[in-house]
Amino acid sequence: MNTINEEIKPFLNTVFQADCLEKMKELPSKSIDMILCDLPYGTTQNKWDSVIPLDELWKEYLRIIKDNGAIVLTSNGIFTAQLIMSNTKYYKYKWVWEKSKATNFLNSKKQPLRKHEDVCVFYKKQPVYNPQMTEGDAYDKGVRKNQLTGSYGDFSPAHVQSDGMRYPTDVIYFKTAESEGEVFHPTQKPVELGRYLIRTYTNEGDIVLDNTCGSGSFLVAAMMEGRNFIGIEKNEDVARFKNKDIDYIEVCGMRVKNTWQFLDEEKRSIIYYSELLKSIDMHTLVEESQNE
Structure with a gap:
């Protein structure tokens, strides 16, 4: 298990509402073991789906990732090609995530239904690899x-x-997010996919960054596997989902709270006890005392 650098502690197990390109500048260099992120693909007309400038993104990614850290990014369609070509030097391979549900029914008479997404893997030097x-x-x-x-x-x-x-082969099957419960985000990824990838590329106590964390699936996955997380979410232009108001910082906080409360003591002892986690425990104690 890695010893945690004091400089990174204020960021651990916390969700920040910010532009990731700006917030990542605050992170210490070579402090992150794994970047696991579901970036906007730019495949819809929604403002929140606008592609982040990849040259600026790579500048920060390559600064903050450890030399043997893994950068693991979900993608699909033309965005997969754009992502790979944006950094051919460090691109290594991709997984194919076979999903339980197909999409693209509106074009089903013209094109095949779409039933997979890609997971692109980049690194400088051989990272941790724990084959599942x-x-x-x-x-x-x-x-x-x-x-x-x-x-x-x-x-x-x-x-x-x-x-x-x-x-494992490079084709992995996981059910889509609705199989795990309530869906909060239009592109929400399943927690189990995140857990699989986190187990593969990190060890317990490592630090996982999701710089566009949305509803927090990969943050929950990190906690469940005994890893520390850093979440960044701009929280703009996604004000309504399924005809109701959504605040993704609140959603992330709720999901982190629910995960922390049911996490076993062994996993809790591995994860850095951040102010967010302390506040969850304090709130729980207050609720319990009021119910007595």
């Missing part, structure tokens, strides 16, 4: 040469047995 193994049936790999058969120095051919564990 899945169970399968054990199988015989066949006869392999140069395998020890039990006797010291015996390199004769031998049958090799698999334990059934499978390495």
Whole structure:
């Protein structure tokens, strides 16, 4: 587990209402273990979906990310191409997130339905990589040469047995956000997708930044995996969703509160105890005393 730098502590486990390009300038250099972000794709006419200037974004990303940190960005369609071409030096590969629900029904007679999004991975040096193994049936790999058969120095051919564990492919399946409960944001990502990616590219106690955190799914995911988070949300031009007023700073706060209250003590002990988390505990104590 990393020792937390004093300079970064005021930012940890806190949600900031700000323009991310400005707020990120306040973060110490090489202080972030993972950037996990669902950037605006620019695929709709909504003001909130305007693409952030990528050259300015990369300037801050590359300054604040650790040399072995991972920058993991969701994308789709033409935005995937734009994102990759904006930084070919550090682009490495992408995951394909297969979703449980398709979209693009209005064009279904002209185009195939869309049932996936991309997750682009960038880094300077090899980051933490914890492959999320899945169970399968054990199988015989066949006869392999140069395998020890039990006797010291015996390199004769031998049958090799698999334990059934499978390495992940670059296609991963997760249900969409509505399967997890209430949806607060038009492009809300599932918490389980965030948890998978966070487990893959970080260790417990690491710091995850989401600089356009929306309704906070990736912040919740970080907490559930025993990681620290920093959330930034501009909170503009998305005043109404599903015909009701929405304040995404309040939504993030509510979801962080609900997650923190049900987090086990082991995870709590790993996460830095920020002013936000202290205020949640204090509010809970007040509520409990009033109910006695």
